[in-house]
Amino acid sequence: MPEFSEYDEELRTFVESLIEFDTTGGGELAAQEWLRERFEAFGFETYEWAADAEALAVHPEFPDDPAEIQVEDRPSVAGAVEFGDPDAGPTVVLNGHVDVVPADETLWETDPFDPVWGEEDGEETLTARGAADMKAGLSACVFAARLLMDAAEAGEASGLDGRVVVESVVGEEEGGVGAATAALDNPYPFDRDAALVAEPTGLTPVVATEGSVMKRLHVDGRSAHAARRWNGESVLPHFERIRRAFERLEAERAERVRHPLYERFDSPWPVNVGVVRAGSWPSSVPASLDADVRIGVAPGETLEEVEAEYDERLAEVVADSEWLSAHPPTFERTAIQFTPGETDPDAAVVGALREAMAAAGVEGEPVGETYGADSRHYIHAGIPTVLFGPGDIDEAHFPNESIAWPEVSTAGGVVADAARRLLS
Known part of the structure; x- marks a missing residue:
């Protein structure tokens, strides 16, 4: 099979082009059209799907009002x-995910959407919004699939059965608009057996993610x-x-709610x-506050039970x-909620990834x-996911978000090898 490093120059150009698209604030369309091309x-074989605000509004993690969910x-x-x-x-x-968070240019040393190559601690780096989170990781997945496809066409990857699907989803920073839609209604004419999400984990397998109540x-x-001011409250x-x-x-829960990971x-x-x-004026006693x-939620907990703990603690302060007590505060859910997620460390996708890591010398x-x-x-x-x-x-x-380029190349090679092992 070819080495992932053989795609390095093409991968650099690909990442640079993807970064140059400003995909903040729901503006992913141009980047997605480019990716599909x-x-x-x-x-x-290409696929495309759009989110349905009505369907997401009944999802427990999204706002109840479809008008609050941007899908156009x-x-x-x-x-x-x-x-x-x-x-x-x-x-x-x-x-x-192709979306990125906004970049305050006054805090950046460079244009956030103009990729800049540099060096730190003897390693080549790439600086731009989305370099780490997560356009480089997404691009590495694209070229991992390219490597396997090229190897198969050259007769260097015999014995593989199955599919590799590279997804570029929208709205992850808003709760997962694209991924939630794909999970609710499979956009493919085939089932999905495993998934790998190329978030910036420092080449470490992450099998559990925390939830949060907002x-x-x-x-x-x-x-x-x-x-x-003594006349006010x-x-x-x-x-x-x-x-x-x-x-x-929070401190009590850290002692009481334990998880080995x-x-x-x-x-x-x-x-x-x-x-x-x-407050509303420097010369007025502040009469309202929002x-x-x-609130963090551990894997194995529900949003509702953790929310109830904080509601109860607030009630104690009020009492x-x-x-x-005479002017009770309100404490209501807002924005997007995140449920915890956990995959068995013994799942096949985790095992294949760890074998590929070991083969590449990644601990x-x-x-x-x-x-x-x-x-x-x-x-x-x-779908077991890592x-x-x-x-x-x-x-x-x-600001000045950066990534060490050797990690991108290593990640691409490991992901390709993990996929190959699963398809063997």
Whole structure:
């Protein structure tokens, strides 16, 4: 079989072209049209599907109002390669999302959508929005399928039966618009047996992802002139008592809710107050506050039971406060919810990946991660799924997002070998 490194120059050009598409804010269409054209040029059988806002609105992780789910001009696309007797072997999905989070150009040293090559610690790097999360990983999957297809056509990959499908999905950062749709309604005329999502895991197999409940806290106080602030009731001390109570519950849950794949984290199920809006004028006592809160949910837990714990803790704080008892806060779900997802470490896709890693000299035991990913949608659809890809999650969503290029090449070779083992 050819070496993955033989595709290096073509892969570089492919990644650069994909990065140059600004795929923020639902703007994936041009990139997806380009990808579909590339799939067709490579000889892949192509597929395309669109999300249905009405269908997603009844999904427990999405808003109930279809108008809040952006689906127009957001196709997901895929390219499939068949080997031997395709129905006699498994179908392996190699998945990546094409959307990226916004980039504040004032915080970047370069244009976020102009890929820049450099060097760090003796390794070649690529800097751009989406370099790590996750256009390089998605591109590596494309060329992993190319490698296997070229090897089969050259007679160098005999004994393979099944399919490899490369997916480019939309809206992962918004809860998985494309992947959830594919999980709810299979877009292919064949079943899917395993999936690999090329998120930036640092070449480590991730078999469990955390869930999260997103809620908005609203607290009311009483306004007054700042010169007579004692005549008012500031919301800030009340909010601070609630925030500290949530942090204490986070610590309690870290001790009580245990999972063998999360032992390396001191706070495996973190609570985070990401946005706070309070007050209306510097000379007025702040009389209202809204805070957006993300609550971590362990694999094996449900969103509802963890949500109930935090609701109960809030009720305890309210009961201890005369003001809050008379003016009870609200704490309602908002935005997108993420359920946990977990694949058995002994699943065939994990075993094939670990064998391919070992053959390439890549070390790493299966772990769990504190973030959510599209893998959960496939897991809930009964498709064993593992995360594995180049890049560091610490680079994701950050200014000057970078990836070490040797990791991209290594990941592509490992993914190709893992797929080959599953199809053997």
